[in-house]
Amino acid sequence: DSGVTQTPKHLITATGQRVTLRCSPRSGDLSVYWYQQSLDQGLQFLIQYYNGEERAKGNILERFSAQQFPDLHSELNLSSLELGDSALYFCASSVAITGTGELFFGEGSRLTVL
Amino acid sequence: AQTVTQSQPEMSVQEAETVTLSCTYDTSESNYYLFWYKQPPSRQMILVIRQEAYKQQNATENRFSVNFQKAAKSFSLKISDSQLGDTAMYFCAFIPLPPIIQGAQKLVFGQGTRLTINP
Numbered sequence: 001d002s003g004v005t006q007t008p009k010h011l012i013t014a015t016g017q018r019v020t021l022r023c024s025p026r027s028g029d030l031s032v033y034w035y036q037q038s039l040d041q042g043l044q045f046l047i048q049y050y051n052g053e054e055r056a057k058g059n060i061l062e063r064f065s066a067q068q069f070p071d072l073h074s075e076l077n078l079s080s081l082e083l084g085d086s087a088l089y090f091c092a093s094s095v096a097i098t099g100t101g102e103l104f105f106g107e108g109s110r111l112t113v114l
Numbered sequence: 115a116q117t118v119t120q121s122q123p124e125m126s127v128q129e130a131e132t133v134t135l136s137c138t139y140d141t142s143e144s145n146y147y148l149f150w151y152k153q154p155p156s157r158q159m160i161l162v163i164r165q166e167a168y169k170q171q172n173a174t175e176n177r178f179s180v181n182f183q184k185a186a187k188s189f190s191l192k193i194s195d196s197q198l199g200d201t202a203m204y205f206c207a208f209i210p211l212p213p214i215i216q217g218a219q220k221l222v223f224g225q226g227t228r229l230t231i232n233p
Contacts, residue, residue: 002158033221041226042205042224042225043159044223090159092221101164102161102164105151107157
């Protein structure tokens, strides 16, 4: 158990819909990262938050947005969903400043868009 | 831009054999960490081993060891006495240190190698 909690574990929805994925980082971790893993692909970095502020952005679509709340949990919002958005979405956390660079991953949220 | 390349999409060995997974990376940074993560069918990302670039000694964790060649920007993973439970996707990953902007770090992953251990 990494200590990172993601909900929901599975989500099936239709094209055009909007979903929210939630992540609770490990206790004490200030950084939250979101990654997308499409079928048999590597992990693509989407966005990082540190202590409530956006710190780094990857190839995140404009239809996607995220935020980190004062209690440090984070949400990834995916809107106007397309078939190609079907993927495994991982959240990870780290201390970020004094840590060893290691990211601790949640179990992922499997999104299926029909 | 930093990139990580894993040139072996799939590998397959017999149980108890030794297998080496390759990884190369490209960066202009001098200080960084390298990682191997394992993703079994359960899909959880599990850290296998970590190497600090400023350390010349190769990291070892039980049956897992790395061959870190900084000049060649190579970071291979050796699994000795392979076990059925080692069957998984293995991802090589890189992160620069220290963060350019406080709190800004991005772990860059390779495309992965699917390793199958056969009985």
